[in-house]
Amino acid sequence: MSVGIRHDDLRRRNRAMVLSAVRRAGQPSRTEIAATTGLSHSTISAISSDLIEEGILTEGKPSETASMKRGRPQVGLALNPEAAAVVTVVLSLNFLSVAVIDYAGQVIAEEQRRLDTLTMPRDELIGECTAIVRRRLEDPDLDVGSVARIAMGIQGITDSHARAMLWSPITPLTDIPFADILEREFGIPATMENDCNMMAVALQWRDPDRYHDNFIAILLSHGIGMGLVLKGELFTGTHSSGGEFGHMIHRPGGALCRCGRRGCVEAYAGNYAIWRNAKGMSENSEPVDVSDADMRALAAKAREKDGPEREAYRKAGEALGFGLGNLFALIDPAPVAMVGVSAAAFDLIEPALREAIAQTAGGQHSKSISFDTEPNELPLIREGCAMRALTFVDQEIFAPGVQARAGAGKVA
Amino acid sequence: MSVGIRHDDLRRRNRAMVLSAVRRAGQPSRTEIAATTGLSHSTISAISSDLIEEGILTEGKPSETASMKRGRPQVGLALNPEAAAVVTVVLSLNFLSVAVIDYAGQVIAEEQRRLDTLTMPRDELIGECTAIVRRRLEDPDLDVGSVARIAMGIQGITDSHARAMLWSPITPLTDIPFADILEREFGIPATMENDCNMMAVALQWRDPDRYHDNFIAILLSHGIGMGLVLKGELFTGTHSSGGEFGHMIHRPGGALCRCGRRGCVEAYAGNYAIWRNAKGMSENSEPVDVSDADMRALAAKAREKDGPEREAYRKAGEALGFGLGNLFALIDPAPVAMVGVSAAAFDLIEPALREAIAQTAGGQHSKSISFDTEPNELPLIREGCAMRALTFVDQEIFAPGVQARAGAGKVA
DNA sequence: AGGCTTTTTTTCGAGCCTCGAAAAAATAGT
DNA sequence: ACTATTTTTTCGAGGCTCGAAAAAAAGCCT
Structure with a gap:
């Protein structure tokens, strides 16, 4: 199965370690790197001087790291932009x-x-x-x-x-x-x-405190997409690229989805689904493209007063809630980021979502499940x-x- | 994040590699181990003589490995039972x-x-x-x-x-x-x-050809359980131990599950659920324990003639199919082992299961999804x-x- | 200012580990 | 008995990491 470790792998891996530590930390000193990697100071010294000589890393100016501390000042290592x-x-x-x-x-x-x-x-x-x-x-x-x-x-x-x-x-x-x-x-x-x-990869770098080992990024747009990180690694399927969260079946035989199947989460929570529910169109009507501006207007109307618009968002929340609950049943609850134009309407979605998730096995600690929103996915x-x-x-x-x-x- | 590789880790990992190769292969020669691990003959020789000296491995008798081949015969290495x-x-x-x-x-x-x-x-x-x-x-x-x-x-x-x-x-x-x-x-x-x-762990050892990187073991018994292997490793949640496949929601607000929630897969496919459906009891009636013998009798009756018994198994298949389809939407199709007393009735379950799975995003290649059954889980x-x-x-x-x-x- | 303390970084030798090449071992064929 | 073949061991070389000690680079104190 897995392959043994050759002697030359050692250096390669430890160099990778150092690079990753520098990319993560920004301007760590050699001492800091030694601490985070668990390698000895001598090793870090050797590796980093190699990397500097190769033009991969650069030493920060000491002034930048002025620290008012006694002792030899740390000199930060940075990635060489060039x-x-x-x-x-x-x-x-x-x-x-x-x-x-x-x-x-x-x-x-x-x-x-x-x-x-x-x-x-x-x-x-x-x-x-x-x-x-x-x-x-x-x-x-x-x-x-x-x-x-x-x-x-x-x-x-x-x-x-x-x-x-x-x-x-x-x-x-x-x-x-x-x-x-x-x-x-x-x-x-x-x-x-x-x-x-x-x-998902971007979130891991933007906010590593929140998004580290296990988390979920969900795109709420025309369609519903998902990026899934498990054990710190992007989980991609063996055949296709990403989990088809949007096409989990919410209601067997239910609303018509863009994919041609019935009852998918997306057929309730995609922009086109929210739109057709809000406009009183049939759940079986053909999906139509809705502009971001129209969706924002729809959300505004839903916030204004109760009515079919608000109900459409409620249905979306319910579908997303059951979908997430089913996902959490499999992988345990994890932080969620809602991204895309409908993430800006998450206030309309959240109540029904939480209600639905609480009805699932994955929602046992539904209070502790936290959502973050980011309207702009690009x-x-x-x-x-x-x-x-x-x-x-x-x-x-x-x-x-x-x-x-x-x-x-x-x-x- | 991840930690660097110390020098002493090298030997430890390569020893682990050798032990794992021996456990997997039974009686591999040093040459075979070198091939599977990618390490040099010298390294394998050194490690295996250490392990033999420590009493962890033993050399097989040469007679066992009589191979009619020219050249020095391979001597198999085996785990020392003692x-x-x-x-x-x-x-x-x-x-x-x-x-x-x-x-x-x-x-x-x-x-x-x-x-x-x-x-x-x-x-x-x-x-x-x-x-x-x-x-x-x-x-x-x-x-x-x-x-x-x-x-x-x-x-x-x-x-x-x-x-x-x-x-x-x-x-x-x-x-x-x-x-x-x-x-x-x-x-x-x-x-x-x-x-x-x-x-799942056992299946990986029993039939590594079929069960290697990604596969699913499902227990069809009183309840429905799942063992999930992803990327060759058992996937266990961060909070609890295993995916709660049985408590994915099949029909929101549907049949009463033993867990107290409604519409779980188990509420249609657990023994108690099949039983109450077959006996014409309400979907909301309290789950009861059903003996394995009763379940076998029920399956026999369902095979005999069409009727509520057969319909109960059909419903179970449908719930399992949508559940698996949703799972496959997330992780891509993978081999499935059905284990437990109701696995012996898989012939009654399979048609509806396949029909359901074909209606899901994960069932795109539903023909290629293969099931194996094992009635005895212990x-x-x-x-x-x-x-x-x-x-x-x-x-x-x-x-x-x-x-x-x-x-x-x-x-x- | 100059010596002292503190902290970071480098240097150096020791100890392992793996590797490749060559030697040794063990067998079947001739 | 000798040769060809395959497996296994031996041996020296080269690398890598480590710990200890030295060097470097500050601030602190008198």
């Missing part, structure tokens, strides 16, 4: 956005573009994606060293190897191997990530893509580091 | 069973006992458990070296640290810290395991407990081995 760069590409409904990000995580260039994803033919959609990346990479104003990785995020289902978009609500097209396309086009390793998974998705790409560089490119170079050196 | 022993205790409805198992996994002593778990007072139940273990350990006929660990398995909810039984259908008693009790009584480290988790639970205890000895006691002894030696 060590590498990554590119993020986020494709969402009628919107394409690209950013170039340095090794320290700062955005150094970006471009955004509106386009009609729903009607665009295949070649054009692919062409737009590669063109926007090319423009950023070839921009003469941008002095970027080597771009080490591209991470693309998309709403929809991606394959489990993070190579292709299999299906997406933003386009009728299917099975587009974006990762391969980008790799071929730019000669840079690329991945195709699911949007909700990236939201920044999260981009952040997640960036961190995904950067940690890949940390672990897979810079951690092996010297070994690879030494090997290459011997040949010369 | 290296240690473990004890398993399985407490189920009205039944208590204990086994002593040698390091190679062979049962070397056992005892079983009927008792009335439902009415027994706390002290008596605990007393029975400790007494039966004591009898086996103090039996003069049994020549067992050191008992290194006790694993107790029970139907019901255990805490996530595997220390205590929190709740069980077999007794009205709650919160019994069996692990601590056994440890205090015998001075041997003990754990308290959930029955379904142990079934042997599985015991095997699981045994393997759990033995692998603990492998990893935590014998893998560190020399280091610990060397350390102890220095003191003397």
Whole structure:
């Protein structure tokens, strides 16, 4: 099964450890790193001087760490922004956005573009994606060293190897191997990530106190998506990319879902479902796209007075509550982040949600289940893509580091 | 977060690797171990000669490995049965069973006992458990070296640290810290395991081809339990011990469950639920215990002719199908083992189950989802407990081995 | 200002561990 | 008996981490 540990793995892993400690802590001193990793000071010293020499880390200016303490002042270690760069590409409904990000995580260039994803033919959609990346990479104003990785995020289902978009609500097209396309086009390793998974990754970095071992990010938008972190790791299925939380069955044989099945959580809690319930349309009517503005107006009306609008949000809350309760029955309660335009209407959703969750096995401690909301998903998705790409560089490119170079050196 | 790798960890982990390879393969040669672990022959040679010297492994007789091949014959390495022993205790409805198992996994002593778990007072139940273990350990006929660990398995909810039984259908008693009790009584480290988790562990050893990375063991008995293996590891919640699959909500506000809630999967698929549906009792009637014999008779009647009995199994299949479909929506389809008395009636359950699962997001490839049945859960639970205890000895006691002894030696 | 204390970082030798290559061992074929 | 083949052990080299001690870089105190 699992493979033994070779001697050379040791250094690689401990280098990865140090890099991860620096990325997490910002500007930790060698002593701090030794404490968090449990390695000896000598080892940390050796590794960090290697990494500095290789241009991966830099020593912070001592002034920054002025600490008024007695003794030799700690000198903080930081990621060298120039060590590498990554590119993020986020494709969402009628919107394409690209950013170039340095090794320290700062955005150094970006471009955004509106386009009609729903009607665009295949070649054009692919062409737009590669063109926007090319423009950023070839921009003469941008002095970027080597771009080490591209991470693309998309709403929809991606394959489990993070190579292709299999299906997406933003386009009728299917099975587009974006990762391969980008790799071929730019000669840079690329991945195709699911949007909700990236939201979860971003949350883990934004608020590690709240989001660490087990937590859930739920996208409340046209559809319902989920990113699930278990034991500190993103849980992605073996076949597809993410848990299909939105398509858990809430009511067997119930309302018509966009996926063609009946009774899915999404068929009660997706924007289109809330809309058709609020407008008194049949639960079997065809899902329609609703703009974010319309949804905000709907929420406002629901807040104003009791009526079908408020009832629609109540139904959404109920479906989400039973879905979450079923999920919690399996994995135990965990913090939840509600993301997306309907997260801004979470005040309308929450009461029914809590009532429903309390009726499930997972809701035993329903009081202690806590929700956080974030109406805007795009920044999260981009952040997640960036961190995904950067940690890949940390672990897979810079951690092996010297070994690879030494090997290459011997040949010369 | 994660901790760096110390130099001494290396040997420990590679020793663990070798032990695990031997336990898995039975009688692998050093060459085979080198191949499966990816370590060099020299390393395997060094580690295995250490382990042999320490009495943990033994070399098989060359005759056993006569292979008609040219060249120096491989000599198989086996676990030394006398290296240690473990004890398993399985407490189920009205039944208590204990086994002593040698390091190679062979049962070397056992005892079983009927008792009335439902009415027994706390002290008596605990007393029975400790007494039966004591009898086996103090039996003069049994020549067992050191008992290194006790694993107790029970139907019901255990805490996530595997220390205590929190709740069980077999007794009205709650919160019994069996692990601590056994440890205090015998001075041997003990754990308290959930029955379904142990079934899953056992399946992983029984049929590793089928049950490896992701799979599900479902207990179809009075209640419905689940053991879930994800990424090759038992998935247990952070609060309680196992996924409460049986208490996922199948129909909001539906049939009365033993847990007091409504619409749980168990309220349709548990023995009591099948029984009350078959007998035309209300879905809200109090759950009653049904004997295995009665259940077998019920299944026979359902097979004989169409009627309420058959319909009851159909409803059970439907509930299980939607439950599994929801589970598969989250984790992707995986092999399923149906265990317990109603697994013998799986032919009655399967059609409706497959029909239901096909209506869910997780059932997209419902044809490829495969079920295996095992009517008798007790042997599985015991095997699981045994393997759990033995692998603990492998990893935590014998893998560190020399280091610990060397350390102890220095003191003397 | 200069010596002392405190804290961080580096240096250095010791001790392990794994590895590859070569040797040794053990057997079947000729 | 000799050779070919395969497994296992031996041995020296190279790396890695560790602890202890030294060095570095401050603040504190007289």
